[in-house]
Amino acid sequence: MKSNSLHSRLIREIETEASKCARCGACQSVCPVFQVTKREQGVARGKIALAEAFLRNEVCEGKGLEKIINNCLLCLACKENCPNNVDTELIIRNFRAVLNYYSKSRVSSKNLWGHVFKNSRFLESALKLDNISVFEYLERVVPAESGIRLRYPFSLLFDERLTSGARPLKSRIKPEIPSPDSKGKALFFVGCTTQYLKPEIGLSAIDLMNAIGYCTV
Known part of the structure; x- marks a missing residue:
């Protein structure tokens, strides 16, 4: 596994914190993601196990793994209720950085929105766009479970839209x-x-x- 000093440090920090996890399941009862998905991969314990398996080369980097790790609100309920004081926030943040480093695609939706948010005029216009090509792109990059979908007036795609679009x-x-x-x-x-x-x-x-x-x- 290729690494530089920064990524070596991130990996060491993951390993140190993950070793504290006793797999007791205290995090499961307070995890809002698990309450919705009802799957082990939704809870901190499952994500920690996946992180350790990845570092042992037992699972491969890919969109499936990234989706699981990104499906975390970082609400820190698990961290606050962990009897072993496992720093799950550090594990998730570090693991996301490691996955991004090994990702074959350097141009992602996160990079795109990073540029969009730097330009307030462009962002304001984006919220009002009525362009099918934009719809098609957003349907691909915005997860179906993401609350961000509820903030756009894209009725053609997002039937669960709650509002007519947020006015600045x-x-x-x-x-x-x-x-x-x-x-x-x-x-x-x-x-x-x-x-x-x-x-x-x-x-x-x-x-x-x-x-x-x-x-x-």
């Missing part, structure tokens, strides 16, 4: 004028996810700050 947060709020009894101004940094995909989070945060007496800028 900036288009939903108006400039605030501090009241005389205001405690002051609070600087609210809005990232890409809150701005474009989950604007309701931003609206709730603004309402909360207003409720405790602050004007957001």
Whole structure:
């Protein structure tokens, strides 16, 4: 197995943490992914076993393995409830990096969205696109179980769509004028996810700050 110093370190960290796992199953009862899939590969214990098997060359890198490892919310419920304090977050993150390193395809949907998120104008336009070629591409790269599908107005493909598409947060709020009894101004940094995909989070945060007496800028 080819490796450089960085990937050797990632692998060592995986092996160290994975060795702590007693396969007791405490993670199974709190894993939201397992509650849906009901499969061992959905829970941290199963993913750790797969990581160890991969490092022993017992399973091969491929889309199937990547899908299993990426099917983790990193909610850390397993980590918080592990009696042996296994750092499952480190294992998952490191293993994803290792799989990406060995992947034969360097151009992925993650790389694409990385570029999209760097350009706010392009991202805003992408949310409103009505182009069948884009539909076909997104159907291939966005997992069927991904909640991201619910945020796009692509009714041709995504029948489970919950909304007509998320309007950017900036288009939903108006400039605030501090009241005389205001405690002051609070600087609210809005990232890409809150701005474009989950604007309701931003609206709730603004309402909360207003409720405790602050004007957001």
